[in-house]
Amino acid sequence: MLEVVKIKKMSNRTNNILEDYRQFGLQKTAIQETIRVMNKQLVDFQLPKIKNILVKLGIIENDTDFKCINCNISWKNKASLAAHIRNCKRC
Ligand SMILES: [Zn+2]
Secondary structure (H helix, E strand, C coil): CHHHHHHHHHHHHHHHHHHHHHHHHHHHHHHHHHHHHHHHHHHHCCCHHHHHHHHHCCCCCCCCCEECCCCCCEECCHHHHHHHHHHCCCC
16 A cells, blocks of 8 residues: 555646646746747847938948859848859859
């Protein structure tokens, strides 16, 4: 009878550990998703009208113009440019 009680206690502890581990995984995934969404919002957080004025005045460079420095072809975004540079024949 004592062995049965011991096994039940061990089983309860194991279940508690597994539940904590499962909850940890769920919370970690939720935080990662929140960070991903917030990072996207931060990247999109711009001052486009002020930026255009500053670019036109030559005070800042237009970092949304993703041109290959080797062949001068413009790309839609940083990822497209990076993919192009890997295969740019003039690089
Ligand atoms: Zn190129």
